[in-house]
Amino acid sequence: ETGVTQTPRHLVMGMTNKKSLKCEQHLGHNAMYWYKQSAKKPLELMFVYNFKEQTENNSVPSRFSPECPNSSHLFLHLHTLQPEDSALYLCASSQDPLDSGEQFFGPGTRLTVL
Amino acid sequence: AQRVTQPEKLLSVFKGAPVELKCNYSYSGSPELFWYVQYSRQRLQLLLRHISRESIKGFTADLNKGETSFHLKKPFAQEEDSAMYYCALGGGGNKLTFGTGTQLKVEL
Numbered sequence: 001e002t003g004v005t006q007t008p009r010h011l012v013m014g015m016t017n018k019k020s021l022k023c024e025q026h027l028g029h030n031a032m033y034w035y036k037q038s039a040k041k042p043l044e045l046m047f048v049y050n051f052k053e054q055t056e057n058n059s060v061p062s063r064f065s066p067e068c069p070n071s072s073h074l075f076l077h078l079h080t081l082q083p084e085d086s087a088l089y090l091c092a093s094s095q096d097p098l099d100s101g102e103q104f105f106g107p108g109t110r111l112t113v114l
Numbered sequence: 115a116q117r118v119t120q121p122e123k124l125l126s127v128f129k130g131a132p133v134e135l136k137c138n139y140s141y142s143g144s145p146e147l148f149w150y151v152q153y154s155r156q157r158l159q160l161l162l163r164h165i166s167r168e169s170i171k172g173f174t175a176d177l178n179k180g181e182t183s184f185h186l187k188k189p190f191a192q193e194e195d196s197a198m199y200y201c202a203l204g205g206g207g208n209k210l211t212f213g214t215g216t217q218l219k220v221e222l
Binding site: 004031040041042043045048050055056090094096097098099100101102103104105106107108 | 148160208209211214215
């Protein structure tokens with residue numbers, strides 16, 4: 001599959017569960033991003049990874065833990081989440097970490113925390 | 115701090131009418147502005163960016179630094195233009211700040 005893929009597409013979890021979101025990009029890009037999209041709020045940047053190194057943590061609670069094992073894969077590990085964390089989580093990638101050029105988005109994971 | 119304001123949550127126009135989606139930004143540096151679009155059941159994708167100065171699908175946007183605006187315009191709306199439109203601001207690296215989005219509905 002080409003582009004940016006995300007799995008799972010839908011996830012329902014309890015507050016005590018531990019789960020992970022996966023993102024993979026097949027574009028040869030060097031930067032990857034996690035965004036949170038909640039109803040009636042702007043798309044919120046959570047984390048930025050440039051050349052596998054985390055360069056941005058936008059004051060995200062520690063119950064969200066990102067991991068970037070290589071430039072093609074990005075994970076978001078979730079534990080002890082709250083109901084207000086229910087949202088659409090989008091992954092994106094871009095070619096040049098030094099430039100706010102075009103970002104390519106995945107389809108998102110719809111997360112529901114019970 | 116960077117901020118993007120899209121004042122309209124919903125804009126409804128008739129087919130063939132002109133469209134203007136408003137975007138204002140706040141940024142102390144040299145801004146880069148983008149419009150992203152999300153069609154129904156599709157992923158978010160770039161529509162255009164100010165430095166390219168292109169017309170994409172009939173849409174144009176001009177950066178007005180005096181008014182700190184980057185409004186998206188199209189002279190004649192088409193039904194397939196119905197979508198969610200997001201204005202985004204970049205500056206200093208690869209971080210983007212998005213607005214809350216405007217839902218454009220083109221009615222027949």
